[in-house]
Amino acid sequence: MAHHTDSTPLPGTRDELLALHRETRRRRNAAAHGSDDHKAAIELIARIEIEVARIERAMDPPLV
Numbered sequence: 166m167a168h169h170t171d172s173t174p175l176p177g178t179r180d181e182l183l184a185l186h187r188e189t190r191r192r193r194n195a196a197a198h199g200s201d202d203h204k205a206a207i208e209l210i211a212r213i214e215i216e217v218a219r220i221e222r223a224m225d226p227p228l229v
Contacts (some may be wrong), residue, residue: 171209179220184212 176182193206207213
């Protein structure tokens, strides 16, 4: 089975990322467990969380 990661660019601000995170969690929760939509939402949530962490570490002072 091929593994495909979505390479769609993410928003550039923390607030936009957090809004996308909320919507993606809703999509994940609405999808059938284990479905392609469920898996895609999980992968997107991970990408969003990594980007939020990168932005927060770059803040002065860092949020983490």
